[in-house]
Amino acid sequence: xxxxxxxxxxxxxxxxxxxxxxxxxxxxxxxxxxxxxxxxxxxxxxxxxxxxxxxxxxxxxxxxxxxxxxxxxxxxxxxxxxxxxxxxxxxxxxxxxxxxxxxxxxxxxxxxxxxxxxxxxxxxxxxxxxxxxxxxxxxxxxxxxxxxxxxxx
Ligand code: 4NP
Numbered sequence: 437x438x439x440x441x442x443x444x445x446x447x448x449x450x451x452x453x454x455x456x457x458x459x460x461x462x463x464x465x466x467x468x469x470x471x472x473x474x475x476x477x478x479x480x481x482x483x484x485x486x487x488x489x490x491x492x493x494x495x496x497x498x499x500x501x502x503x504x505x506x507x508x509x510x511x512x513x514x515x516x517x518x519x520x521x522x523x524x525x526x527x528x529x530x531x532x533x534x535x536x537x538x539x540x541x542x543x544x545x546x547x548x549x550x551x552x553x554x555x556x557x558x559x560x561x562x563x564x565x566x567x568x569x570x571x572x573x574x575x576x577x578x579x580x581x582x583x584x585x586x587x588x589x
Contacts, residue, residue: 442473452480452510457490461505479513528555549581
């Protein structure tokens with residue numbers, strides 16, 4: 437028989453520098469704290485920011501919450517990911533559509549876990565740091581709900 441394997445979750449946004457690094461970092465922190473057998477990673481559908489660290493405001497809002505995402509490096513999602521990961525989590529509807537167009541079948545939307553299917557707003561044009569705090573709170577709520585649910589998947 438086969439051993440029970442850990443669940444593998446990939447968080448996906450557009451640039452992999454603002455939203456999915458937060459989802460990744462929050463999930464990793466929760467996994468570590470609760471000693472869960474879950475692997476988490478993040479990626480972007482776009483290629484503009486490959487190799488970059490997360491954006492300053494995401495690093496800052498995460499640190500305010502005791503989560504260090506500063507060591508993350510942006511990468512682009514690839515078709516291998518759809519085999520490797522059990523759950524591909526889209527942060528908004530564009531990410532969901534792009535993933536489906538790439539042939540991803542095991543994708544779901546983060547906002548479906550506690551935010552009635554809402555999209556996580558794209559922070560690229562945010563002016564105010566308060567908006568990052570709101571995004572953090574939304575992502576945190578949904579990531580924890582998703583992880584607790586993923587034990588049943
Ligand atoms: P993210 O935010 O998808 O949350 O990482 C964005 C970052 C960069 C761009 C768009 C969204 N961009 O167009 O470069």
